[in-house]
Every structure is written in structure tokens, then in C-alpha cells.
Amino acid sequence: MDWSNFEFLNPEFLWLLILIPLLAVWYFFMRKKDAAVLTIPSIKGFKADSILSKLKPLLYVLRLLALATIIIALARPRNVSVSKKTKSNRGIDIVMAIDVSASMLARDLKPNRLEALKKVAINFVDRRPNDRIGIVVYAGESFTQTPITSDKGIVKRTISELKWGQLEGGTAIGMGLGSAVNRLKESTAKSKVIILLTDGVNNSGNIDPRTATELATELGIKTYTIGIGTNGMADFPWSRDPRTGKLQFRKQQVEIDEALLKEIAEKTEGKYFRATDNTSLKEIYDEIDKLEKTKIEEFKYYNYQEKFRIFVFLGLGFLLLEFILRNTLFKSFI
Known part of the structure; x- marks a missing residue:
């Protein structure tokens, strides 16, 4: 019997x-009154008590055991086995539009x-096992790096291989957002979400962000x-060393069109975040993960x-x- 799944219906x-x-x-205390008593002046000459007379209390033990088992039966003991099945009935399709400009x-x-x-x-993708995710990248132009898919291995590999230099320079926020919308327009999911990340201002592309x-x-x-970007100055790449080919950095003012990003979020019933360091960036994705939950x-x-x-x-x-013992072996003692 599996005692971990054992219970009483009527405990x-x-x-x-x-x-x-x-x-x-x-x-x-009452056992001596359970048999007839004969008073005689002497028991000399009588045979000693037999083993049956000493076992007579066994009858009462059997009766108590019967009572105990009937009580347990009334409590309805039973084993319960539980099988579980989960069903996702409100999948979310998510497209991450990622700025891969030089900045x-x-x-x-x-x-x-x-x-x-x-x-x-x-890490965010790992926590979305029931959703489909796609990746759009943009700089001066945009394209779909990975269509919406439930294969998280492909999505994570795509993210890990993102690098600067695949697209022409600039920051085309409108094109990045437009490509993400295009990926989701045919989606049949009950909830569709875009996570648009940028570190600059819209300065190229032929699609207006609005x-x-x-x-x-x-x-x-x-x-x-x-x-994404700190408040104030940051080290930005500005040229390559002609001898080594390595990027050279210099201090430059961080410029992010927060007004535009807030407007996009507000009109689509989303939310705007500012990531000024690694910790705040992680916290932002944690919050989005909590806000968008698959049912x-x-x-x-x-x-x-x-x-x-x-x-x-x-x-x-x-x-x-x-009953049998009382009316057979112990009959003469009752």
C-alpha cells in the first residue's frame, strides 16, 4: 500500500x-464477574486450571479487534492516485526587435x-517555455533574423550570434518596429507582444515610427x-585603428529618444523602461516576464x-x- 497517497474519507x-x-x-476490572462463582471451603482435590481457562480473555480481544476494524471501515480508508495534465490555452507570440547599430x-x-x-x-527566452518567439534586428535597415517559432534552441542560438556590422549604419526604429509588426500581423495567438530595444534616436529608414x-x-x-544606456557620457566606438583594425572608443553623450519610446508604449498599451546598467536591464526583462504570463x-x-x-x-x-470459539472450545467456561 502506498501510504503517501492514503487517506480517510470520514476521519x-x-x-x-x-x-x-x-x-x-x-x-x-470486570473480568472476575464474567463467570459464575462457586464458594467452597477448600479446592483441595480439584484439578488445576486448564490452558483454555487462561486463554478465555482472547474472546474479548477478538471482540475489541472486530470493533476497531469496523470503526476503521466506517472512516472509509482509500488510496488516491492523482494524474496531472497541463494545457496552455492562451499562448503568447513575442517578437524581440533588437537594435544592432554600432552604438x-x-x-x-x-x-x-x-x-x-x-x-x-x-535568460528571458528560457522562462517562456509555452510561448513562440521571433527575432528582428535593425540598424539603418531591418530584417527578420528568426521567424516566430516555438523552438527555443533556435531562438537562443540566434540571440547568441547577434553582432554589429551586419546592417548599414544608423538607427531605424520605425523599420525595426514595422518588421516586428509584420511578423505578428498573421499571428493567431490571443496575445501578441513586441519588445523593442534601442539605444538611440530614429535617424534613418523609410518607415515613420508613429x-x-x-x-x-x-x-x-x-x-x-x-x-538602453546610462545617463550622461559613455565610451562609444568612433573609428578603427588602421594598424590593428581594433575599434577605438571615446566619451560621448548618450542620446535616447525617450519621448518617442514612451509614445509607442503608451499608444499600444505597453510600457516604457530605461536600462542604465546591467542590473536594471535584467530587472526590466524580469518585469516584462511577470507582466506577460501565459495562462x-x-x-x-x-x-x-x-x-x-x-x-x-x-x-x-x-x-x-x-462466536465459533465461544461455542466450541470455550463453551464449558461460559
Whole structure:
């Protein structure tokens, strides 16, 4: 019997087991009155008590055992096996639109903005097992790096391989948002979300960010915007060393079009965040993860195996055994 899944349907009946020790004590003090008493001047010449007379209390023990098992049967002991099945009935399709312009190599986040983002984004994907995710990258132009998919391995590999230099220079926020909206417009998911991250201002591309925002609003696509970069100055790449080919950095003012990002988030019923360091960037993705939860239904199936019958049969067995012994072996002592 698996005791971890054992229970009583009517455990209140178990209080009746208190009667067992009380009846045992009562029998101990009343046992001498249970048989007829013959007063004689001497027992000399009488045969000593037989073994049967000493076993006579066994009848009362059998009766108490019968009572105890009947009480346990009344409490309805049973084994319960539980099987669980989960169902996701409100999947979320998410597209991450990621700025990969040269400024994402700025060192105000460690080791730089792009590498810090990749680590946090991969962790975010790991926590979305029931959702589909796609990746859009943009700089001076944009394209879909990975279409919306439920294969998290592909999504994480795509994020880990993101690098600067794949696209022409600039920051086309409107095109990045537009490409993300285009990925989601045919989605049949009940909830559609864009996470748009940038570290600059819209300075290139042929799609106005507000036009893309209006399209997202019409399609019911919620957009969370993230401005990444410290407040003040940061080390930005500005040229390559002609001898070594390594990027050279210099201090430059961080410029993020927060007004535009707030407007995009507000009109699409999303939220704007500012990530000024590695910790705040992680906290932002943690908060988005909490805000956008897939509704999971858990179904439990219970299988009950009733065990009271065995206690009923044991009780009847004890009573039958007591009846047989009382009317056979112990008949002459009653």
C-alpha cells in the first residue's frame, strides 16, 4: 500500500477508537464477574486450571479487534492516485526587435550593451517555455533574423550570434518596429507582444515610427520599449585603428529618444523602461516576464481505490472466530 497517497474519507469516525482502550480497562476490572462463582471451603482435590481457562480473555480481544476494524471501515480508508495534465490555452507570440547599430558596442554596460542584452534575452527566452518567439534586428535597415517559432534552441542560438556590422549604419526604429509588426500581423495567438530595444534616436529608414505604432495599435499588438544606456557620457566606438583594425572608443553623450519610446508604449498599451546598467536591464526583462504570463490550466484526475471492504471482512472474521470459539472450545467456561 502506498501510504503517501492514503487517506480517510470520514476521519471523524476514528475518534471512536478511543472506546477500545476504555473497554479494555473496563474488561480488566470486570473480568472476575464474567463467570459464575462457586464458594467452597477448600479446592483441595480439584484439578488445576486448564490452558483454555487462561486463554478465555482472547474472546474479548477478538471482540475489541472486530470493533476497531469496523470503526476503521466506517472512516472509509482509500488510496488516491492523482494524474496531472497541463494545457496552455492562451499562448503568447513575442517578437524581440533588437537594435544592432554600432552604438550598441558602447561600454556603459559590461562588457558592452549588446553582450549584456544577449545574456538577459537568452535568460528571458528560457522562462517562456509555452510561448513562440521571433527575432528582428535593425540598424539603418531591418530584417527578420528568426521567424516566430516555438523552438527555443533556435531562438537562443540566434540571440547568441547577434553582432554589429551586419546592417548599414544608423538607427531605424520605425523599420525595426514595422518588421516586428509584420511578423505578428498573421499571428493567431490571443496575445501578441513586441519588445523593442534601442539605444538611440530614429535617424534613418523609410518607415515613420508613429506609422508603425498606429499599425501595431490597430492589430492589438502590445509594445514594450526599452531605452538602453546610462545617463550622461559613455565610451562609444568612433573609428578603427588602421594598424590593428581594433575599434577605438571615446566619451560621448548618450542620446535616447525617450519621448518617442514612451509614445509607442503608451499608444499600444505597453510600457516604457530605461536600462542604465546591467542590473536594471535584467530587472526590466524580469518585469516584462511577470507582466506577460501565459495562462496555464492544470487538470487533475483522481483515481480512488477503496480499502474499507478489507476492514469490514476482518471485523466480521474476528466476530465469527469469537462466536465459533465461544461455542466450541470455550463453551464449558461460559
